[in-house]
Amino acid sequence: MANTDKKDIHTISFLVANKPGVLVRVALAFAKRGFNIDSLVVSPTTNAKFSRMTITAQGSPETLEQIIKQTSKLIDVIRAEEHSEKETIHRELALIKLKHTPSTKPIILKQAEKFKAKLISEEESFLIIEHLGTTAQLDELEAILKKYNVVELVRSGKLVIAKGRDST
């Protein structure tokens, strides 16, 4: 906390060789520079030789630049790039489990509907809401629902893909 760096949230997309250990190597570069990873998604690509890692993290732009350089240097990293929200489509998925009472259920569903979130499970007094949207939208609904006894919350982490001709 004594860090005086200006902290911004950054989204970095890595195209990496699909090999054991590559996640550790990338994570080490973040840890070494004291960068905290907020979310991380590893997923396959159209080519089985490569995987995609999408990482969001907080820190100063200077430190981020260093991390991108350090990770780009890794043999198993093909490409590492920061993506601004403007040039990309970004999405995140949240699954929110709430314990409802007869009086809160309609309110919860109404709020969910406003965000185009869906009720996907209902067992005993537990509801699960699925919310797909931008990180900001997810944050917003989450803040609202927190008042209604959220018992568990799982988020996928941010996914980004470059628009148009650009590659991610």
Added chain:
Amino acid sequence: MTDKQKKQITGSEVLIKCLENQEVEYAFGIPGGVLIPIFDKLVNSKIKFILTRHEQGAIHMADGYARVTGKPGVAIATSGPGATNLVTGIMTAHMDSIPIVIITGQVVTPLLGKDAFQEADIIGITMPIVKHSYLVKNVNDIPRIIKEAFYIASTGRPGPVLVDIPKDVSTDIFAADMDQEMDIPGYKVPAKGDKKDIERMAGILKGSKKPLLLVGHGSVISSAEKEVKALAEKLRAPVVSTLLGKGGFPESHDLSLGMLGMHGTAYANKALINCDLILSIGSRWDDRINGNTEEFCIGAKKLHIDIDEAEIGKIVKADSYVVGDAKLVLRDLIKLIEPLDTSEWLKECEYYKKQFPLKYDNSKGLTIPYIIDEIYHLTKGKAIVCTDVGQNQMWSAQFYKIDDGKDWYSSGGAGTMGCGFPAAVGAQFGRPKDIVVAICGDGGFQMTIQELSTMAIHKLPVKVFVMDNKYLGMVRQWQELFFDNRLSGVDLLGNPDFVKVAEGYGIKGININDVKHARARIKEALDYKGPVLIHCEVHKEYNVFPMIPAGKSAFHMMIDPPKAKK
């Protein structure tokens, strides 16, 4: 395989063949259970295996070999403790960008991750200190992996690459082609610099009246000696070097100001303070030359050439930079520059040289710098010098002028005590015809003293100078200067009679304990044709100056010992 009757070969045999294809001359190490199949195939190989007495000795030998030959070194160790014994040496090589390929044995694949006997996750343990590493899971991958390992270790910014081979992989039958392509799409090796970047740099250089070239290890690794010299002479610019940049520009040259930094020459540091432009060629502006970035070369333009883009802007924000191989970048840069009028500036530097020369004083007893100065003159500056760490190292850097970067070994980034002597052994293997001098402290030498065996068995004529000040001298110096001389944990009481130790290994021992006989004994040692250890009993409390305290800029340099010395 079906039509032709092929002899079945195992992973071990393939591995050795691949190492031979890489023209490996020597492999340094110690065997163990999981390595026996590999060692079996070494029996009929061209590769000479050098059995060391500790794996740390092996990895430092590979390091010394690599630095003085420019070829990758090879070290081999068994699973578990054998592999972990390498760790200090791997880190030493990593910090100094040294190409080493490390082969470690591993437990059989079905037992991986199950705490098998002598299992260590050496890939995990070394991940932060290697350039790359491989766990070989399929015998058929061996040719590709070994090819990649050598390529990665020795190109771009070099570094250690570890290959971990489970025992069952080394005994499996190989069923693929030996000739395999590399598959490393994420690995790029910068070569020539960007044309526009070089033009910009040349433009900035034009405006300088007081330019200074800062030669780092990158110059030496790139073998850019000729180009650095051409640049300095064309610009008429003085040159300073880092500890590992020694020899990147001949230190006997008129334009050389020697080493800068914490224990650099006063004139190098004065030039640093007063230059109006500094061009780093393969140095990473580290904290031993730049204790305080805020006060570093204030107002001077900073230019940076480095093959590793991650070094650009890491410490110092450069006014202009070029990413590329030093030699190639300089070739292009030299074409674009004009000689500068630096006569005033050179006069100023000359004045610093005259005013603040390096010095030592034997009036209170034999000193280490004097011995090194004698070694320098007696070897006419032609020896390969391998230092250990501490005061002995700093005096070596000050007093042994190096004209070719491949003649110098010192642990810069890591400052690893105990590396110097085994590195000298490795260097002598690599350059058998040259004079190799090891300069060690009494503390550091005792960390890898067991390699006297290796030196004796192979009759390597290394001249091992053990500077016995009976202290962990460099730490004692800091305690004296910054902690009121309250000595704590630095007394090496109980040092052995090093001459007897040498003789115990069948090595010639020579003792030097006074100024009067020093030169003759040093000469005797240097003229001796076999392995020799020179036990130098020196003034116990002599300190290295100049000195810039840690974390401070060159403005705070102490050229001489503080007056109020107790």
